[in-house]
Amino acid sequence: MMRITKEEAASMLLSMDNILIFAHENPDGDAVGSACALCHGLLSLGKKAAVWLDGIPKNDIYLTEGLMFDNSFTPEHIVTTDTADERILGAGCGYDKNVKVELAIDHHFSNTMYAAKTYLDSDSAAAGEVVYDLLLEMGVAITKEIAECIYIAISTDTGCFRYGNTKARTLRTAAAMLDCGIDAGEINRIQFETKTKEYVALEKLAMNSLETYFDGKCAVMMLTLDMFKESGALECETQALSSLPRQIEGVFVGITMKEKEEGFFRISVRTNAPANAAEIASHLSGGGHPMAAGCAFAGNKEDALKAVLEHTENQLRIAGLL
């Protein structure tokens, strides 16, 4: 429940041993990278430490090599990275709700302060950046292995330095990781320039489903259960697709409708200013940020589309775009 400083978090970690590190469920590169970087750092100080992550993306599994918890010690301290809310600590990762999280290391402004102590730096683009600062404070030498974890954490959360959360400091931290000898070009090729055959097949179907409305100011992409079946793509591969409708020139509201199960849709809303994604989503009991929000809809495809278009039209009017 208490926010602490970097110095306090560092001395807390230095005083611990037998540490188990969790991150949020469906971990992305920042969750995996920040947890593994911290784990490497603690191990380098002669401590017993491990990570416990569930459902790691294929491209990131190698980062956890030798770090996954294998019952070789009895955890005495639970630390999380990149986790804004304890409810998103995956059950599959073995997190027992009765165990208290002692320290949360995070960059999410929305952190619910679920841990006994929280070191939060919401100015950081990635939890990996927060962990990096902490490791330096703890006197950990940044090895090539740690640098690779931090680099993947930061590049994941910044869209490889494309997004507006990339600050001068972010780029300098990434530069310091390159100084440690990592092959960033090859890392990026694997992380950002490789698509599975199944993803390409789904992308093709998704592109064909693209429709525009309201004079091209709204674009909608549909991902149905049939498309997943036909392409063989996994749902975790579809994150990048959500940004596509908004990328089309002239589009202010980009919508991706994903059929999660028969008669149930997850709807992702991405907007360009002045259109407000959170306002559209809020009318369908969802929420989020002004530029990226989400909601759900129970019903068939036609009704889901009708509902989302109705609120999009209202929002376009409110924003003076129609």
Added chain:
Amino acid sequence: MMRITKEEAASMLLSMDNILIFAHENPDGDAVGSACALCHGLLSLGKKAAVWLDGIPKNDIYLTEGLMFDNSFTPEHIVTTDTADERILGAGCGYDKNVKVELAIDHHFSNTMYAAKTYLDSDSAAAGEVVYDLLLEMGVAITKEIAECIYIAISTDTGCFRYGNTKARTLRTAAAMLDCGIDAGEINRIQFETKTKEYVALEKLAMNSLETYFDGKCAVMMLTLDMFKESGALECETQALSSLPRQIEGVFVGITMKEKEEGFFRISVRTNAPANAAEIASHLSGGGHPMAAGCAFAGNKEDALKAVLEHTENQLRIAGLL
């Protein structure tokens, strides 16, 4: 014909006035950004200077505002940026073959040393990085306008910091540009995250044309005249598409065949090691780098495809992939 140091190039520029700056034809972000950054720098020192660029991409035109040559002075010195060979100085940009280029500022290893003096730093990811170093040497204060030019130059040539040519120094230079107050998130949104409706239409057709061969080790994308006609996309918009076939998991040779005119194809070959793109292209009288090469083919679509697949198969065998 003579290679000079940064210090010599700086003092040369400081001694000049009435300077006209050229860059290569079909200028990309690095050509436009490096030329405009240099021009801003020279103007800030009270000199008369202008750029002359032809066929500037829509997204970059704003950088040249107030910098384009308008006959308000008589050029006494010709300087180029980002131009490896005088043959690629666009005729349309008003370059008269009888006029000698006095100074070339470049980062291409392949620079032909066509200029009287050449300041070449082939360790730099972009000509914009070379110009930045030069401006600092000349004592130019880096304004927000200059920073935007340099940032666009560097981000263009590094695929927004994705490619292997991105060094720690590149990231630190970009960080320094952010310190000057540029809105990198918005710049990147426009440069990397916006697609015209016509491009999206072409992408859809191109995705549908994707075929794989040799057990998925080769992927071919076809861009026909009909597709350009149907989508309304411009050829200059298709550069990003060429990287797509190679991105598919398991693909070693990614091929994009672009029908330039009835019965004439431009073929782009992109490979992942150990497959060698230059060797495939060389069999069709083309050339390039080990990972990216190109060639042309006169004939119909079927014959073009047959020829390129034949040499791809050979290369896959040589590389031990078949």
